[in-house]
Amino acid sequence: MKRLKDPEGFAHRLCGWYREHRRELPFRKTKDPYRIFISELMLQQTQVTTMLPYYERFIERFPDVHALAAADRETVLKLWEGLGYYNRARHLHEAARHVVEIHGGAFPEDFEELLTLKGVGRYTAAAIRSIAFERPSPAVDGNVMRVMCRVLAYDADPTKVSERKRIESVLTDAIVHEVPSDFTQGMMELGALICRPDPACEKCPLRDCCFAYEQGIQRTLPRRPKRKSKPVETYHVFIYGDGRRFLFMRRPESGLLGGLDGLPQYGGTLKQALAAFAQDYEVRVGSHEHLGNVRHTFSHKQWLLKVHQVFGQGGEHHLKQPGSSGTAIPRAHSKVLELFQKQNGTFA
């Protein structure tokens, strides 16, 4: 792998561009490691425009690590509702408790100690160190890998941890010449605005030191690893209620979407699923109607949900109005309710 042509020039060009062109974002106005931690976790798998209102609500409710550590799990998940990948919410809650209990509420600066926090990997630890503490730790995520595979004309698999570590080492030569927080955020911003999958090289401050641009191969890099198709799991989901209130069940704490309020969901044949539903909720099932299907994709699998409205008697004490319990509803089941709503009108 090549090294940077001119690490110092690279750093100055990047940071000069960043200081002139950066977007004004609320989490860029702070050096508070807690807020930077929250923003980084929210930004994983999520676009800035989507996460911003969540970030602002979250910080208003939990302005510091003590407030988050003292909160109950349900309240944290409720504020996260709709953002998906709920493990991030669970992790940041656990991490906040760890910071309060073990570090007295002060985020550690040490890389290895940061890695002991739930939800914090190499990228997030480096982002916190460089942005909050001005330490020369380059943060390398998928976007930064894309930029650097091009700058170095490096045909590597960007998803491999070993390759990410190599890029970290190359960037360490450069970050030491600049303000670490500007450098890290500059790399992120360049990946988000300029060196996108379809790169805008004519506007790029790194053009003169980009080997891929020099060779005209920037659009062929980075190599796209072959995507494995995600396994599909099929379930029956039941809508049972009076049109305003529905039967919800609290999902077990451990496991996917744990602790959230879900609609009844069963595998197997429809007959088996209805029998299990009738037994679990003491419902005498009269008739049922298939309303359609909903697909939901997780990071590692997909759900195909066959949605049925069920009519019958019993189970009234399980009925709740969506959102009334203060417990979050998983996005997959909000989609099911939206399907029902589309066909039957509002249930507010």
Ligand code: SF4
């Ligand atoms: S010159 Fe083009 S390919 Fe190279 S870093 Fe800039 S935007 Fe990316």
